[in-house]
Amino acid sequence: MKHAKHTTKPTAAPELPSEVRPGQSIELLKELHILTRDGKLNQDSRRKLKQVYHLYNFIEPLLKDVRDEKPGVTLVDHGAGKSYLGFILYDLFFKGLDDGSHIYGIETREELVQKSTELAARLGFTGMSFLPLSVAESTTSSKLPPTIDIVTALHACNTATDDAIDFALKKKAKHMVLVPCCQAEVATVLRKNKGKDLGRSALTEIWRHPIHTREFGSQVTNVLRCLQLEAHGYQVTVTELVGWEHSMKNELIVATYKNLPRRRPTERLQEVMAELGLDEMKQRFYTPVTAD
Numbered sequence: 294m295k296h297a298k299h300t301t302k303p304t305a306a307p308e309l310p311s312e313v314r315p316g317q318s319i320e321l322l323k324e325l326h327i328l329t330r331d332g333k334l335n336q337d338s339r340r341k342l343k344q345v346y347h348l349y350n351f352i353e354p355l356l357k358d359v360r361d362e363k364p365g366v367t368l369v370d371h372g373a374g375k376s377y378l379g380f381i382l383y384d385l386f387f388k389g390l391d392d393g394s395h396i397y398g399i400e401t402r403e404e405l406v407q408k409s410t411e412l413a414a415r416l417g418f419t420g421m422s423f424l425p426l427s428v429a430e431s432t433t434s435s436k437l438p439p440t441i442d443i444v445t446a447l448h449a450c451n452t453a454t455d456d457a458i459d460f461a462l463k464k465k466a467k468h469m470v471l472v473p474c475c476q477a478e479v480a481t482v483l484r485k486n487k488g489k490d491l492g493r494s495a496l497t498e499i500w501r502h503p504i505h506t507r508e509f510g511s512q513v514t515n516v517l518r519c520l521q522l523e524a525h526g527y528q529v530t531v532t533e534l535v536g537w538e539h540s541m542k543n544e545l546i547v548a549t550y551k552n553l554p555r556r557r558p559t560e561r562l563q564e565v566m567a568e569l570g571l572d573e574m575k576q577r578f579y580t581p582v583t584a585d
Contacts, residue, residue: 310334312342318384324412325377345381347534348470351547352445355468356386358549359442365393367442369464371428371457372449373398376409376421383418390420397441398423399431428456432463440465448474455577458518462525469522469548472534473515479571480510486570496568513569515544517578520565522548523558524580555581 312334313322322328327338327345334342359366366387370379376398387394398421400406406423413421424436428449431437441464446457454473461469483500500509519529527548534543559580566572 310339312339312346314346314385318388318416321380321384321412321416325375325380344534345377348378348447348545349381349385351545352382352443352470353386355443355470355547355549356382359467360392365395366390367395367397367438367440369397369399369431369437369441369444369460371399371431371444371446371460372453373400373405373409373423375405376400376423378445378447379409379421380412380416380418383413383421387420388418395420395422397421397437399426399428401425401427428453428460432456432460437464442466443468443470445470447472450474452478452577455518458521465550467550469527469546471518471546471548473518473544473546476511476514477507478577479514479517479574480507482571482574483510483513483569494568513565513571515546517562517565517571517574519546520558520562521578521580522546523553524555524562526550526552526555528553 310328310333313319313328319328319332322342323330323332327342328334329338356366356368368379368382370376373379379396379398383396387396398406398409400409400423403425406425409421409423413419413423422436424431424434426434426436428446441461444457444461444464444466446454446469449457449471454471454476455478457471458469460466484503484506487497487501487506500506515531519531522529528551530547532545532547534545562578562580563575566574566578
C-alpha cells in the first residue's frame with residue numbers, strides 16, 4: 294500500500310507593518326531599533342518612524358533638486374549621533390545610485406562613528422562615510438570635499454548649529470536643513486549686559502527675568518541665524534516638525550541658496566544686534582564683506 298506523500302508548505306514571510314515603505318532595508322530598521330527582531334513596531338518605534346518620514350519629506354525635494362542639476366549628491370550630517378537620519382536617507386534615496394553620491398556623518402564620539410562605519414559596511418551602503426570630528430574641525434578637514442550640496446544638523450547643541458551654518462557657507466552648500474537645539478550663547482551675553490541695558494529701553498523688560506532671558510535668548514538666536522542666511526543670499530523657511538511634540542526643540546529651518554539681495558537682511562541683522570546689545574557677537578553672525 295502506497296503512502297501519500299506529505300509536502301511541507303513554505304513558511305510565508307512575516308507581513309511587515311504598513312508604515313514600512315517598499316524596498317526599505319528591514320535589517321537597517323531592526324539595527325536602528327525601529328523594528329523589533331520579529332519585524333514589529335511598538336508605539337515608541339512607530340512614533341520614531343513617523344518623525345523620520347516627516348523629516349525625509351522635507352529633505353527629499355532638496356535631494357531631487359540637486360540631482361536635477363548634476364549627477365552625484367553630497368550631503369553632510371553634523372552631530373550625526375547614531376546616524377539615524379543618514380542611514381534612512383541613504384536607504385530611501387541614495388541606495389542604488391551609481392553617480393558618486395555620498396553621505397558624510399560628522400560625530401565627535403568615536404565609538405558611534407565606529408558602529409556606524411561597521412553597520413554601513415554590513416549593509417553594503419558604500420556611499421557613506423563617518424568622521425570623528427567636531428563641526429568646527431570638519432570645516433577645514435581634507436577628508437571632506439571642497440563643496441557640499443546639502444548640510445543637515447539636527448539638535449546640534451548650542452553653537453554647533455552656528456558652526457554647521459559656517460561650514461555650509463564656506464562649502465557653498467545649496468541647501469541647509471537645521472533643527473536647532475539648546476542655545477545659551479546669546480542668553481549669556483544678554484545676561485551679562487542686562488544691568489546696563491535695563492534703563493535704555495522698555496523692550497529690555499522682555500528679558501529682565503532669568504527664565505525670560507533664557508527663552509528670549511533662544512528665540513533671538515534663531516532669528517539672527519535666519520537673518521545671517523538671508524544676508525548670504527539664501528531663501529529661508531522656518532516651520533515646525535509635526536510629530537515631534539514631545540520635544541521643545543522642534544523648530545525647523547530650511548535654507549536654499551537663491552542669490553537673493555543681501556543688503557536689507559544685513560542691515561536688519563546689524564540693527565537687531567545693536568538694539569539688543571549683542572554687537573560683540575558680530576563675528577558669530579557674520580555677513581558678507583559687501584552687501585548688494
